[in-house]
Amino acid sequence: MRAYLKEIILGTAVALILAFAVVAFIRLTGREQQGLSLSLAALVPADTEAILRINRPDLFRLMIISEPAAAEAFARKLPPVFIDLLRGVEMQAAQISIHPRGQIMYLQTGRATSAAERHLRREIFSPYGPQEHSAAGLRLWFFPAEAGSYFGYYVHNGVMVSSYSRRLLESVAALHTASPDSFPAAGISSRLADLDANAPANLLFDREGSAFPAGAHPSESWAGLDIFAGEGSLCCQVRLPDSSPSAIDSLASFLHDCIPGADWTLQLSGAGSQPSVTACFPKKAPSPKSVSGQ
Secondary structure, eight states: OHHHHHHHHHHHHHHHHHHHHHHHHHHHHHHHHHHHHSOGGGGSOTTOSEEEEESOHHHHHHHHHHOHHHHHHHHHHSOHHHHHHHHHOOOSEEEEEEETTEEEEEEEOGGGHHHHHHIIIIIISTTSOOEEEEETTEEEEEEEOGGGOEEEEEEETTEEEEESOHHHHHHHHHHHTSOGGGOTTHHHHHHHTTSOTTSSEEEEEEOTTSOOOOOSSTTOOEEEEEEEEETTEEEEEEEOSOOOHHHHHHHHHHHHHHSTTOOOEEEEEOOTTOOEEEEEESOOOOOTTEEOOO
16 A cells, blocks of 8 residues: 555656646747747837848848848948848847937847857857846846947847847837837838738838838838849839839939949839839849839
């Protein structure tokens, strides 16, 4: 009887340990899934001027490593640290938002968060120890950077957020720990939904003050384009309100303003109410359907 009693006690203890392990695993997975299901667009502060959404990080990484035109274009627009993180960190998705006060990078790293932190600390800022600060209940880390500036980051629910602006980083931290009802840029998600999520990247931006042609609803200030690359060229696909020469000329002017000195070629496709233009640089061989971007 005593032998059976020992077996019962041992079995009960094992069952309790297994149950505790399962509950802990479910809670951990739930926290990770919460981070992965969170829309990065929901974390963007309200004063954003543009959002670069990276849908397929592996393809985007290949673009900025192997396509010279893409590498040059993004190197002109993004801080070197952002480029380094995009090249060296495994992620499910990424996003960069542009504001009057600076830029913010959001990396959805999930279970690879620790590896992303190690890359940032050891490969990029290895000679420097970060300073710790707190905001919205989160730990923020700041590394000394060039010209007396600081580069900061924090990690929460499988998302790494970084910026050269402490104020921007603290703004995102406050959003990250707030109720979803308080997200100021919730409308951004619906605008991004109109872009091609299968493209390596999308750019959503405020077209006011730019030469970008007005869409079907001129009162709508936001516009977007899909970004891809191939055969040594960086390309984007843009949906236009119509195929008139003025719309095409406005798009050509906008592209030249974005990347001065780039030799773009524009190719019109589609008809009726859904025309689109594929624009590439360096200039590809002309075709009968090509439209001059000069």
